[in-house]
Amino acid sequence: MKKMILQPNGINHVAISTSDMRKTLLYFNDVLGLPLAALYWMHGVKGTIHGFLTINKSSLLGFVYHPTVGTDIQVGKTHPGTMDGTSSKGTMHHLSFNVESMQDLANIQDRLMAKNIAFTIPESDSGSIRFSGPEGILLEVSCKQNINEEDLWDNDAALSVGIDEHSLEKLKRPKVYTNSSSSPIKNTPIGKDAGYRMHYPPAVYRTMISVSDETLFNMTQDAFPPNQKKPFRIRKLTATLTMLSHMLYHKIFNSWRKL
């Protein structure tokens, strides 16, 4: 068994819902200079468009247009409204981008002013600017400043949310992962799992967490760019039939069991 320090090493993409893909892409291109990376029909989701802009070679900014997207912005629920506001648990508060230098930050300020987009510079951090983007998104651009280590921590704040000194030390140093010799590890059966579940219909969900990863991979494979003809693949057909037979089984024999 191999011990590894393994963690995600960046944001691959944040995907934000939009009711107007065109306007949103043009805004982030025009105001923040992000070039288009991809724009295609979302794999496996009918009528839905996925658009991506490039930030760097491993980070994209994504948008999703779904035909049923709602446009009712509810401050306090869907959107925080302002930087000192809040919205429902699990929703995005704001999104911030990095620039390398204060000159880059000044260039963004010039761009915003030229476009009559109001921005603020927080009193507590002269290395960032904040403004509103399309559809109520709160945006920030930041240039890293040197911060004293002691200014990063406040034990009273940690205690107020139930984190004592011992927990704090643990959170600073996550457990090293020991790679399992029995990879791939299977999904934990429903009922013994940690309770973080998706919302698929029960038979679909039971199938997705129980079929082999190879079956799911073969069934969902969309590895061909849009302008290339997709060849007929027997593996995809076999995987699809396997999935359908599992779903039928769960529909017949497990439909009475709650997820």
Next chain:
Amino acid sequence: MKNIQLNDYSNLELNTIDMKSTLEYFSDVLALPLVSIKWSNHSKAAVRAVMQLNQNAMISFLYTPRTSDVIELGVTHSVNAGDATTAGTLQHNALNVDSVEDLLAMRDRIRSCGVHCIGPMDHGFCQSIYFVGPDQTALEISALTTDDVRQWIEPSAVEAAGVTQEELKRLLDS
């Protein structure tokens, strides 16, 4: 374009009503180190915690006593990957690893914590795994598998989005 030089995400901030459980999830399941926790600059009663992804990019969490615990699927949160939420809200968040090998190791780590993890799925320019985080956030981890993502500019999607050929050129040229 021009003189605009964004070079990475700096921070994605999410709202939470249970800071401790949220931080423990991202520490235990995803191995992200906590690099700051303090009172928010905006309010003495609000707490902001930051976990590090890389030298530039962080994911942070904001707790305020006013934060709502209402989750409305299709409005505040997506039902599943690809489903609708209100315009301007987070549909899903995908973290990055550099290789498919790391993606498979992350899948095993996530599953070893008892969290259901679906995938990998092959999207052509990336492979992804899918799972759910605290407060029903839709999470993904992706590994890019090509340098030429632009092959996935699909003319019929460009047209359906209402992007003209002139605008497409602008979007590509910047």
